Amino acid sequence: MVNTPKYDEAVLQVLDRSSRFRSCREILRDLDRSHSCATGPPSLSTIYRTVHRMSQEGVLDTIQSPEGERLYRRCGTPVRHYHLFCRVCGEVEEIAQVAEIAAVVEKIRCLSDFAQVDHTFELTGVCPRCL
Amino acid sequence: MVNTPKYDEAVLQVLDRSSRFRSCREILRDLDRSHSCATGPPSLSTIYRTVHRMSQEGVLDTIQSPEGERLYRRCGTPVRHYHLFCRVCGEVEEIAQVAEIAAVVEKIRCLSDFAQVDHTFELTGVCPRCL
DNA sequence: CGATTAGATGAAAATGATTATCAGTACCGT
């Protein structure tokens, strides 16, 4: 390999500051603010390329937001929690870790021949205000 | 009300033919083929408007495909199954209904004050070929 | 009846996220 990506480390640092999934725009906004890159923040193109490559390599996990954005998070981020979205107004309620889900994932990991099995679990509903 | 939507019924019929989630383009393709609308198939705009309204009303459920399309299905469609995606090549393995997931969703439905709680559960991993 | 009007529709433009293209540049081994 001739050249190593310049911003991998910075992107991972941003992601490691939070256990939430982040969009490419959020990542850029954070890099802009934190001035953590000597030569200035990367372009949006580079961030897209970086997170895409990293998620192919298994370094990042990705989910789709209800709005259609792709969100990224470092694999193996320990604290896991779920979200209950209101389908009408988009309000979010946090749901704590559920042991049964982890058990199911573990079972599937054993039964299937896939490696590095991870999961997303999303809940939707209609919040009291929108009923 | 002065005028009622002309294509609601046709869209629901298409969705009821399958338990899978369908995209707007798929719905249009099916309507095109089946010639079930007397005055010809609706425009893509109308399908987008129809499924958006119906999902706001709680008639349809929606998920995001890994490719970023929004997919729709009639609420209460009984057979549910999950997918295990390969993060590298995109290959899909079907996972049968898992009772524990339904139980967890039911528990959350009871604990929260949200109505019409639904869920998506997606699994990712790396398939044997890509390892 | 005929006028009015709210809602539905289709075509096309606008939007927004993501990807592809391409020219320029930095780095590595020779």
Added chain:
DNA sequence: ACGGTACTGATAATCATTTTCATCTAATCG
């Protein structure tokens, strides 16, 4: 230095979706 390879940024292209707007349709009122 040189050639080659991979990274970068700017821009254009793509794709799904939403918005706009002019038109149409059917129910209601005078």
